[in-house]
Amino acid sequence: MRTLNPRGKTLVDLWxxxxxxxxxxxxxxxxVHGIGYVEFMVLYQLAHSPGLRMRRVDLATAIGRTASGVTRLLRPMEKTGLVARDSSDRDARVSLVTLTPAGRQRLEDALSTMNELGQRLTQSVGDSQLDSTAAALAILRD
Amino acid sequence: MRTLNPRGKTLVDLWxxxxxxxxxxxxxxxxVHGIGYVEFMVLYQLAHSPGLRMRRVDLATAIGRTASGVTRLLRPMEKTGLVARDSSDRDARVSLVTLTPAGRQRLEDALSTMNELGQRLTQSVGDSQLDSTAAALAILRD
DNA sequence: GACTTATACTTGACATATCAAGTATAAGTG
DNA sequence: CACTTATACTTGATATGTCAAGTATAAGTC
Known part of the structure; x- marks a missing residue:
């Protein structure tokens, strides 16, 4: 049977x-925090964007979801007050997502859990190998 | 704001x-082939298992899905003839999934697409870095 | 061998995502 | 400026996945 070449296999291993x-x-x-991984990523991306706010389309591409998916994902997060809705004064089509203080706090809490998880889940990989992997993953994101 | 440590960040980059x-x-x-990534993985795992067959639970853990998810995932694949159902003579609870010739052929076709995708999507990563990454990912799978 | 506990699978209820289509606004073009 | 095209977002229909509970069989225990 035909097999995967090394790069094809890397795709599979990554998945x-x-x-x-x-x-x-x-x-x-x-x-621990009442949020899923995707919701964590939303908070994380918002925290790293200027003004703690993003357009919904940009958030969508940043987390690998569709615009439609973002609309549905944010609805419960707005209700629980983790994010809020803002409008752009430059473009009336845009609905900005902003990180609320509550969302910021939730992110803070979740970050420490993620750090612990990072230590635990990657403990069998050495530092240098992990560095090289992180670098490769950053490249693959594009 | 608190930040992610290198290992936590690697988790995020991986995601x-x-x-x-x-x-x-x-x-x-x-x-190109009328199957999704998960379905490809089902065919791939089956092709690499002895006898081209697996128990549904084992398939579930192999692809990171629940037993319930596997039941629902396989139903359309059985209908289209990519996999078939078999029973175990050792354990009457077990329902084995087998790779049909059609499934095998579909996998063959998809493998070449995956190889091309592998080349294209990882082209900006060098060979040695990719090797190291693949090795790290293999470790992380457990 | 009867009784408890564990495992394999399926199903109902629900969560979360996509796509295609629709609405509103902006930007490009003659 | 009118007109076409592109972009931002939302929604209806639908796909795909989870969890909790149910059924059937196996394995462990006394």
Whole structure:
């Protein structure tokens, strides 16, 4: 049977590693902070954007979701006050997502859990190998 | 604001890289072969298992899904004849999933697409860095 | 061998995502 | 300026996944 070449296999390994780890992270974040991995990423991206706010389209591409998905994802987050809605004075089509103080606080809490998870889940990988992996992943994001 | 430590950040980078790449791979596989990334992984795992068959639970853990998810995932694949159902003579609870010739052929076709995608999507990462990354991902799978 | 506990799978209820289409506004073009 | 095209967002229909509970069979225990 035909087999995968090294780069094709890397794609598969990436998918497998991500799926398995994400499930565990998702459960932990859910149990400890009441948010899923995707919601964590929303808070994280907002915290790293200028003014703690983003357009919904930009958020969508940043987290690999569609605009429609973002609309539905943010609705409950608005209700629980983790994010809020703002309008742009330059473009009336735009609806900005902003990080509320409550969202900021929730992110703070979740960050420490993520740090612990990072230590635990990657403990069998050495520092130098991890550095090289992180660098490669950053490149692959584009 | 508190920040992620290097290992926490690696988790985030892994998630981002995987989400963004998976979306593209999923679309390509769907357009060219009529299967999604998860379905490809089912065929791939079956092809690499002894006898081209697996228990549903084992398949579930292998691809990071629940048993329930596997039940629902396989139903359409059985209908289209990519996989078939078999029973175990050792354990009457077990329902084995087997790779059909049609499934095997579909996998063959998809493998070449995956190889091309692998080349294209990882072209900006050098060989040695990719090797190290693949090794790290393999470790992280557990 | 009867009784408890564990495992394999399926199903109902629900969560979360996509796509295609619709609305509103902006930007480009003659 | 009128007209076409592009962009930002939302919504209806639908796909795909989870969890909790149920059924069937196996394995462990006394």
């Amino acid at each position: 497998l590693a991500s799926e398995l780890l994400s499930a565990r992270i998702d459960h932990t974040l859910g149990a | 981002l890289a995987s989400e963004l790449l998976s979306a593209r791979i999923d679309h390509t596989l769907g357009a």
